[in-house]
Amino acid sequence: MRKDVKHLISLQDYSIDEITEIVKLGKMIYDSPEDYSEKCKGKILASLFYEPSTRTKFSFESAMLRLGGNIIGFSDANTSSVSKGESVADTIRVMSYYADIAVMRHPKEGAPKLASLYSSIPIINAGDGGHLHPTQTLTDLLTIYNYKGTLKNHTIALCGDLKYGRTVHSLIKTMARFSTKRFILISPEELILPDSVKRFLKDNYDVELTEVRYIEEVIDEIDILYMTRIQKERFFNEEDYLKLRDSYILTKDKIRPAKQDMIIMHPLPRVNEIAYEVDDDPRAVYFDQAQFGMYVRMSLISKLLGGE
Amino acid sequence: MLEVKQIEKGIVIDHIKSGNGLKIFNKLMLNKSKKPIVLLMNVESKLLGKKDIIKIENSFDIDLNLLGLLDDNITVNYIENGKLTLKKKITIPKEVKGLIKCKNPRCITNSDSYVEPLFKLLSKDTLEYKCSFCEEITKYEL
Numbered sequence A: 001m002r003k004d005v006k007h008l009i010s011l012q013d014y015s016i017d018e019i020t021e022i023v024k025l026g027k028m029i030y031d032s033p034e035d036y037s038e039k040c041k042g043k044i045l046a047s048l049f050y051e052p053s054t055r056t057k058f059s060f061e062s063a064m065l066r067l068g069g070n071i072i073g074f075s076d077a078n079t080s081s082v083s084k085g086e087s088v089a090d091t092i093r094v095m096s097y098y099a100d101i102a103v104m105r106h107p108k109e110g111a112p113k114l115a116s117l118y119s120s121i122p123i124i125n126a127g128d129g130g131h132l133h134p135t136q137t138l139t140d141l142l143t144i145y146n147y148k149g150t151l152k153n154h155t156i157a158l159c160g161d162l163k164y165g166r167t168v169h170s171l172i173k174t175m176a177r178f179s180t181k182r183f184i185l186i187s188p189e190e191l192i193l194p195d196s197v198k199r200f201l202k203d204n205y206d207v208e209l210t211e212v213r214y215i216e217e218v219i220d221e222i223d224i225l226y227m228t229r230i231q232k233e234r235f236f237n238e239e240d241y242l243k244l245r246d247s248y249i250l251t252k253d254k255i256r257p258a259k260q261d262m263i264i265m266h267p268l269p270r271v272n273e274i275a276y277e278v279d280d281d282p283r284a285v286y287f288d289q290a291q292f293g294m295y296v297r298m299s300l301i302s303k304l305l306g307g308e
Numbered sequence B: 001m002l003e004v005k006q007i008e009k010g011i012v013i014d015h016i017k018s019g020n021g022l023k024i025f026n027k028l029m030l031n032k033s034k035k036p037i038v039l040l041m042n043v044e045s046k047l048l049g050k051k052d053i054i055k056i057e058n059s060f061d062i063d064l065n066l067l068g069l070l071d072d073n074i075t076v077n078y079i080e081n082g083k084l085t086l087k088k089k090i091t092i093p094k095e096v097k098g099l100i101k102c103k104n105p106r107c108i109t110n111s112d113s114y115v116e117p118l119f120k121l122l123s124k125d126t127l128e129y130k131c132s133f134c135e136e137i138t139k140y141e142l
């Protein structure tokens, strides 16, 4: 075990400066990817997906290939030998000899952290159960940075399921560190942001919190609108769900009063919370987020492998 | 008062909150020990009104971290040649390895055979510990 290896398990372990550096390098790679096409030449990424997650896996693998590196790995623990009761600690000790960096997706919370304790290569957490998914948050950060030119002083509205979404909680906790001016929380009563997160914000940051039920009440005040999916399973009955669902669908009509430079984000996949008619609006950037996800992962991989 | 002879060599776990003596006895699995052991319950105490005491002869091997989790008023007296050689005040451990089980069923510590659960103390009053792996909060109960 080497103690000086840098991992990405949680963004809470990273300073604001470190996060900013990753985001800025991501933007530089986005602007001129050809300059980085041999950055990780001769290096191998181990892609350890203990549960399937096609999007995240492709994003990481494409990132490594575009840096000139190579990939080994598995995409489903059931079809590989690791499923036979082997500890994550043992797997990573061996993988440390085969690869230079590893990305891990695991259904159990804390698994990447465990791996990092026994790894001599950098571990990137690509999602551990309902716990953390730091590269999703980095993706959101690069998207914001690209369109807004800075991560600071925004009014950010989050809309939909604010109770269960780990993406939302992580984004809020991270953006709060970047002197966010105001968070506007738009959700039905049943899906409001948990008290623990609100308390965390109030105790640690000087940020204004506004809670409303409908987008229309605040649409003209928003710089960044982050939409999330409202899942049917969160409701006791179909009737409640259907009643609420329509209130949280973003339409052309609803965004008419919005600022011209507002951006609309969504972690995808979308089901029906953003009407297709919104896709053509220049403020809709959710499909671009996928590419920023890849660029920010290129940045992260090259940082962790050492040097710019 | 009940007569119990002083031990020549061993440990006296003193100032146990009355009623906790038996729980601690069980948690420390002293019933499995081959050493002579005395459990005294409801002894008069100036400090606590009533207290429990455990005396273990010929052994110094006690997990102090575990004791702190059980009751933080406890003092442990080490005795050799009939004399007190060391008096230790037990405190609630800031970090606990292995002794607590994470209450989050999705936590890696509940499924990976290799890992030893590790917790950091959040609150002394409520004995809430935060899992270092999944970050869920587990409350320790005696």
Ligand SMILES: [Zn+2]
Binding pocket: A110, B102, B103, B104, B107, B108, B109, B131, B132, B133, B134, B135, B136
């Ligand atoms: Zn845990």
